[in-house]
Amino acid sequence: MTLLRRYLQHARALWLAAPGWSTLALALTVLEAAARTALMIAIGLFVGSLSESATYATWRWFLLIAALLVVGPLLQACLSAATARSSVAYLRYVSDLVAEVGVHPHGIEHLETPDLAGRLRTVVAATRDWSFVTGVDATWSIIGPRLAGVGALAVLMPWRWWVPLLVAASFFTLSKVFTGWISLAFDKLLTNPGDSRRRASYLRGLLTQTDSAKEIRLFGLADWLTDVYRATWYDAMTGLWRARRRGLGPVLLACLVMALMVGGAFALIGYDVTTGTISLAATVTMVQAILRLQSFGLLGDVSTALARNTSTLQALVGLRRELGLPAIAPVSPGDEVPRHPGGAAEVGLDEVSFTYQGSAEPAVKQVTLHIPAGQSVAVVGANGAGKSTIIKLLCGLYTPAEGTVRVDDADPAVDEAARRRVAVIFQDFARYHLSLRDNVALGAGSTDQPLLEQALTDAGGAVLLTRLDRGWDTVLSAEYDGGTDLSGGQWQRVALARALAAVAGGAGVLVLDEPTAALDVRSEAALFERFLEVTRGVTTILVSHRLSSVRHADRIVVLAASGIVEDGSHEELLALGGRYAELFTLQARRFARPSGNSVAR
Structure with missing residues (x-):
């Protein structure tokens, strides 16, 4: 030039x-x-x-x-x-x-x-x-x-x-x-x-x-x-x-x-x-x-x-043109997306396939999954089965190479209203150097105090307020005067509170993509049970390696490289005696007491 x-x-x-x-x-x-x-x-x-x-x-x-x-x-x-x-x-x-x-x-x-x-x-x-x-x-x-x-x-x-x-x-x-x-x-x-x-x-x-x-x-x-x-x-x-x-x-x-x-x-x-x-x-x-x-x-x-x-x-300018953006003019803001009144959303994936750039094998292959509004579904499977990829497709962060993804009959990859209906807490969730109030309010887009307090309580994090010198206004980072760091478990409760606040703000699908990895088995199981209780009536998707933590979900989907291989309730899959039953039994043995009784039943 x-x-x-x-x-x-x-x-x-x-x-x-x-x-x-x-x-x-x-x-x-x-x-x-x-x-x-x-x-x-x-x-x-x-x-x-x-x-x-x-x-x-x-x-x-x-x-x-x-x-x-x-x-x-x-x-x-x-x-x-x-x-x-x-x-x-x-x-x-x-x-x-x-x-x-x-x-x-x-x-x-x-x-x-x-x-x-x-x-x-x-x-x-x-x-x-x-x-x-x-x-x-x-x-x-x-x-x-x-x-x-x-x-x-x-x-x-x-x-x-x-x-x-x-x-x-x-x-x-x-x-x-x-x-x-x-x-x-x-x-x-x-x-x-x-x-x-x-x-x-x-x-x-x-x-x-x-x-x-x-x-x-x-x-x-x-x-x-x-x-x-x-x-x-x-x-x-x-x-x-x-x-x-x-x-x-x-x-x-x-x-x-x-x-x-x-x-x-x-x-x-x-x-x-x-x-x-x-x-x-x-x-x-x-x-x-x-x-x-x-x-x-x-x-x-x-x-x-x-x-x-x-x-x-x-x-x-070169970067913007490669991404289809105007050279030196900001993107014109579209019409403001009205806040959804709330309620559970329906989720549908039909024959979805996706391959990461530079990879020879698809991360997700021919996956079909329909989740009625209000149902709680757990997605389990081995590492590399595509669990997190499905969640990213559901959020519209990736566009499938084949098939369709729908949230309330809209494509989250192109529809902002559909994207706002999905709230997710990823395993590597962001830890914002903001106040506790802002960390929770980001999910709802609102600083309504009762809403924030309810979300933090439902996430099991109300005890945090008693340990923070400035309460809701404490910056969650020790890099700032008056700020403080949180433990991994405390951060996870803040992240969960953010997701629950998003539900109060209109999200109809709540996803937990293995966000409780820093918790022990008992704490995770208790948290999931509490989570399913406070989100009753909302479409929830739980992703976890610990099968004992998701057994109370309405439905459990077992994902493999070839797609969904099993689908049913905890009791149905155990009775089936297939891959889920095998994995559940193997994990239960790790936590069996000397008497032979397992802590996971």
Whole structure:
């Protein structure tokens, strides 16, 4: 993509983010550039008038210079205020564009693709970098000098028109070549993160994060990790450094041409002075103008910052286009989905098959499952049978390769109302660094106190309130003042409360996808029994490896690689003597008392 198109894309984003402030900033930039040009001319005329005795003209040019020296900083102050406002709007706008890449489309397949996920992480990190932030302000720091350069070009044109054009062209060429060189490096960083860079970032994280700090010190891994990180980082950066070296030649050549052009221009001015062709006032003005033409060239850190900014925006645009999103315009919000009055929902999967990207074998194959509204169903099976995949398909997080998924006769992959009818607590549920109130309220989208208290009580977590210094307002993370960490079991009760609050908010299907793995057998069984009691009348789906915990469900479905192999109540499946009965008996033996009586009956 050409630099001009990148700049136009950047300008469009700036305009869409803050049209009013951007217009004001542009107007102030034009006025400031005009003031710079006027000051340059006034200085030349003032110096020229000094060759004579002090006259009215001398004082006139002196006062004009004084006025311009006052007006310039005032315009700069106003411009700084306008650019600050436009920059804030721009950064907020781009943050929304980045966030949309993560949440649109609704599914999560793109977030589990290594290439897309790696590029997204790189773009997110780039938008937080200081160079991206300063790159927004750099827009105006570049436009102003460029416009002043146009003024200098106009001043020099009556002298020898081709000289200023050549000088300006040499500066412009150097700027273009250097910016292209810098952009190439940024593009490689943003669009091709590579496995080596990702691994290097991971290793660096191990050395600096608290999660791994104990084991690194315990096993003396610091030196080894440092050596591996260094070698991995060098391997990741070698290609980039090689590309930078290859692109350095044109930059050096452009510097040489620019030096020759500027030197030649000054030589011509000196020649005209010695021949008496130009006056002292013209000489002073022209020298200033030649120096001002460097505004068409490199402008230091602001040029680099703007290059980084436009590269980041281009990488973001590329991601959005791959995902079918508008390039630099947020997705228009659709009509607000009305809150469902509640009640149990019906679930249906018909001949559903799904294969993960990069996998040769389907995770789910020809699964047909119908769950009437209000029924409690347990899904059991060996690891890899596809239990969690079915739940993700039910949530609309994946789109089946074959078959249909329905919640209340609607497809959750495309229907927001159908998605909101499903509440799930996954095994790896999120632990939000928010207050207890917000952690529970996220499920219902409501902070109604009685609703939250009932949800926490039903989840068996009411005792938490007696242990938290700030009650509902306690932040559930020790990383914040007044915050606290919870145990695994406590977090699971908070997550369950969130799901129960979602039911109160209109969800009609409640799924527990092995969220109680941190609990012992007795605690899990008690929790499931309590769960089935408080969710009576709601369609519930329980996923667990512990068969004794789900035996009270209305119906138990046994899932295997080939699909559903058994379907019935606990008693029916035991009487059948098939796979469920075999697995249940094996697990029961593990908890049998010495007398031979099992704790799981």
